[in-house]
Amino acid sequence: MGPGMMGEGWGSGMMGPGMMGAGWGSGMMGGGCGMMMGGWAGDGEGDVETYADGRVAFLAAELDITEAQQGVWSDYAEALRSNTGVMASMHRTMREAFGQRDGTPVRQLDLHIEMMKSRLAALETLKPATEALYGALSAEQKQKADRLLPVMGCM
Secondary structure: OOOOOOOOOEOEHHHOOOOOOOOOOOHHHOOOHHHOOOOHHHOOHHHHHHHHHHHHHHHHHHHOOOHHHHHHHHHHHHHHHHHHHHHHHHHHHHHHHHHHOOOOHHHHHHHHHHHHHHHHHHHHHHHHHHHHHHHHOOHHHHHHHHHHOOOOOOO
16 A cells, blocks of 8 residues: 555555544544554454453543443443454454555455444444443533543544
8 A cells, every 4th residue: 555545654645643543542533542553452362352441441430330320331341342352353454464565456445345344343333332321321421421432432
């Protein structure tokens, strides 16, 4: 891939700040996405799980999840952990593909379509869990959730 896409020069061109390049923690991708493009996503399952568990614990504490909200919280936390696994898997797939340097446009499109299908499935799983959680939050918790919950589901 050329500069500004998803190969060398990632973070410029089409994938600029607030999208998926530099500045991944802001813009469309929402809270907590900065870790995904760092080193941990491909460094081993344990790292991904540890990060996801830490993020879930942080969100639970910041949102002051009550005992009555534990059911919807557990469903949301599980969907968020699953989403993190999907994101890490996509990151590994991208790294492997770029390492092979198969730069044909057809291969790049196939890879991109595959990743987008995985991403869509993960978001479709996360949405009902997010809706249920958000519906169970108090007004004060919703204000916090508006700032803290990942907009597009990444951690």
